[in-house]
Amino acid sequence: MFDDLAELYQDVILEHSKRPRHGQRLACFDADAKGDNPMCGDRVQLFVRHAADGRIEDVGFEARGCAISVASADLMAEVLRGRTDEEARQMAEKFRELARTGKLAEGAAGAADEALETLQPLAGVHGYPSRVKCATLPWHALIAALQGRKEAGSE
Amino acid sequence: MNVVSLAKEPAAKSLAEARADFPILGQRVHGRPLVFLDSAASAQKPRAVIAAMVETMETQYANVHRGLHWMSERTTEAYEAARRAAARVLNAREAEEIVFVRNSTEAINLVAHSYGRGVLRAGQAVLISEMEHHSNIVPWQLLREARGTELRVAPVSDAGELDLETFERLLGDGKVGLVAITHMSNVLGTVTPAGRIVRMAHAAGARVLLDGSQAIVHRPVDVQALDADFYVFTGHKLYGPTGIGVLWARRELLERMPPFLGGGEMISEVTFERSTWATVPHKFEAGTPAIIEAIGLGAAIRYVEEIGYPAITAHEAALTGHALARLASIPGLRVLGQAEDRGGVVSFTLERVHAHDVATLLDRSGIAVRAGHHCAEPLMRRFGVDSTARASFALYTTMGEIDALAEALAKVREFFR
Numbered sequence: 125m126f127d128d129l130a131e132l133y134q135d136v137i138l139e140h141s142k143r144p145r146h147g148q149r150l151a152c153f154d155a156d157a158k159g160d161n162p163m164c165g166d167r168v169q170l171f172v173r174h175a176a177d178g179r180i181e182d183v184g185f186e187a188r189g190c191a192i193s194v195a196s197a198d199l200m201a202e203v204l205r206g207r208t209d210e211e212a213r214q215m216a217e218k219f220r221e222l223a224r225t226g227k228l229a230e231g232a233a234g235a236a237d238e239a240l241e242t243l244q245p246l247a248g249v250h251g252y253p254s255r256v257k258c259a260t261l262p263w264h265a266l267i268a269a270l271q272g273r274k275e276a277g278s279e
Numbered sequence: 280m281n282v283v284s285l286a287k288e289p290a291a292k293s294l295a296e297a298r299a300d301f302p303i304l305g306q307r308v309h310g311r312p313l314v315f316l317d318s319a320a321s322a323q324k325p326r327a328v329i330a331a332m333v334e335t336m337e338t339q340y341a342n343v344h345r346g347l348h349w350m351s352e353r354t355t356e357a358y359e360a361a362r363r364a365a366a367r368v369l370n371a372r373e374a375e376e377i378v379f380v381r382n383s384t385e386a387i388n389l390v391a392h393s394y395g396r397g398v399l400r401a402g403q404a405v406l407i408s409e410m411e412h413h414s415n416i417v418p419w420q421l422l423r424e425a426r427g428t429e430l431r432v433a434p435v436s437d438a439g440e441l442d443l444e445t446f447e448r449l450l451g452d453g454k455v456g457l458v459a460i461t462h463m464s465n466v467l468g469t470v471t472p473a474g475r476i477v478r479m480a481h482a483a484g485a486r487v488l489l490d491g492s493q494a495i496v497h498r499p500v501d502v503q504a505l506d507a508d509f510y511v512f513t514g515h516k517l518y519g520p521t522g523i524g525v526l527w528a529r530r531e532l533l534e535r536m537p538p539f540l541g542g543g544e545m546i547s548e549v550t551f552e553r554s555t556w557a558t559v560p561h562k563f564e565a566g567t568p569a570i571i572e573a574i575g576l577g578a579a580i581r582y583v584e585e586i587g588y589p590a591i592t593a594h595e596a597a598l599t600g601h602a603l604a605r606l607a608s609i610p611g612l613r614v615l616g617q618a619e620d621r622g623g624v625v626s627f628t629l630e631r632v633h634a635h636d637v638a639t640l641l642d643r644s645g646i647a648v649r650a651g652h653h654c655a656e657p658l659m660r661r662f663g664v665d666s667t668a669r670a671s672f673a674l675y676t677t678m679g680e681i682d683a684l685a686e687a688l689a690k691v692r693e694f695f696r
Contacts, residue, residue, distance in 0.1 A: 128643060132639070190633035
């Protein structure tokens with residue numbers, strides 16, 4: 125009955141939404157932000173810890189939301205480890221493009237490339253306009269956290 | 280009312296025929312027949328409404344109350360006929376007690392602004408309930424900030440009914456100047472005991488505003504029998520167009536209230552020194568109104584009157600009973616609210632599946648439901664949920680559509696297992 129939903133709810137997404145690996149508050153963090161989507165009530169609280177060299181060491185989150193937003197937060201936490209803030213920002217840009225169009229922007233390069241492969245299963249949301257914001261919400265929270273803001277709106 | 284005992288296909292042939300009056304219901308979505316169970320958000324429109332609006336624009340359109348010419352006179356007559364239809368459907372004493380506004384939200388804001396700021400005093404309280412739509416919460420918070428009125432909230436029981444004992448206690452000190460409460464919850468489907476609420480409020484010296492946005496779609500409303508002071512509803516949920524709603528208030532209240540918006544139409548005389556106001560209801564209808572929409576609403580009311588509330592109420596009670604019975608058999612599904620007296624709105628959560636995912640999967644089955652907090656966040660918190668999925672029924676909903684929902688929900692559960 126839901127055959128045509130396989131592109132949106134890929135196994136990877138279902139798996140990460142049911143058993144997120146990073147779905148908890150970090151005991152120790154130096155940046156955090158809340159992402160809220162007031163229209164639908166999705167909320168994600170993000171915690172980021174940087175290592176001494178300035179790279180992101182760990183990311184955790186507490187979310188209440190749909191399968192897409194939880195899986196997106198979990199996959200994001202996975203790909204951010206070891207990145208600089210600048211790389212993280214570039215990834216956020218590219219991910220938003222991927223979620224909106226289903227395609228990667230020209231010139232995706234280097235570290236972002238590999239990461240985007242991990243995020244590729246979320247590309248299916250582009251066919252569901254009302255769900256794109258579910259996937260991008262954790263990334264908005266990330267940008268807010270890196271900028272030292274405590275709150276991020278969604279698109 | 281035991282709705283479950285009514286759970287058989289209603290015999291009303293007129294309703295089966297009525298479905299054909301809604302052209303959109305023949306559409307297919309994602310290759311499947313449309314099953315539209317989101318009428319509480321906004322209802323679909325019958326041909327009679329669409330035709331009335333098109334005909335107005337094609338044959339007689341002009342501004343109202345202004346032109347001394349045939350077109351304007353015809354349009355003014357149709358616009359005022361819509362006002363009479365609104366008065367009739369509420370059983371108001373007179374059409375002059377009907378103020379056309381954009382929607383229920385604007386009607387409540389009008390009362391909060393004009394009656395709230397003009398008549399209520401600092402130290403007085405506005406009493407609402409825990410199951411209000413944001414549109415019947417936020418205007419009173421704005422009033423509180425502007426005028427120093429207090430905002431009190433009457434709780435809702437686990438069954439989703441108004442806690443009348445606490446409600447009466449909150450009225451006890453005589454400080455409540457206005458009770459503003461829903462006549463039917465857009466989340467729980469609960470129909471509130473409006474008559475009793477009014478009696479209790481009046482005994483405590485408070486006026487009563489009833490938000491009938493949902494109730495009037497499902498039940499006959501008689502503002503005189505209810506002895507209400509204000510009643511608001513919106514056109515688009517009552518099979519009419521968007522952009523038009525109704526505020527009814529007792530004439531003496533409308534006359535006491537200062538204007539809401541200033542401009543054309545609402546004045547008697549204007550000089551740079553001072554202006555005087557038009558009589559009611561025009562005092563509250565500044566600027567060119569939603570003429571075509573009002574005429575559409577008039578057609579919607581006439582359509583509902585033709586089918587008749589007894590048939591609509593019986594049909595929806597049968598649908599709701601059937602839906603509650605079918606949903607109860609789905610493991611992990613929890614329905615919010617079990618009020619004795621309820622209309623055709625059913626909110627539910629499904630274990631381990633977020634409401635948005637439920638809605639997306641149902642959508643791919645051609646079934647439209649709403650998912651989210653339904654503009655009632657405090658109520659969501661009261662029931663310990665972030666969001667729910669909501670199926671809502673209308674006069675055109677069929678038993679087969681309820682079955683389609685139940686079957687699809689069972690499959691949603693499988694999908695996320």
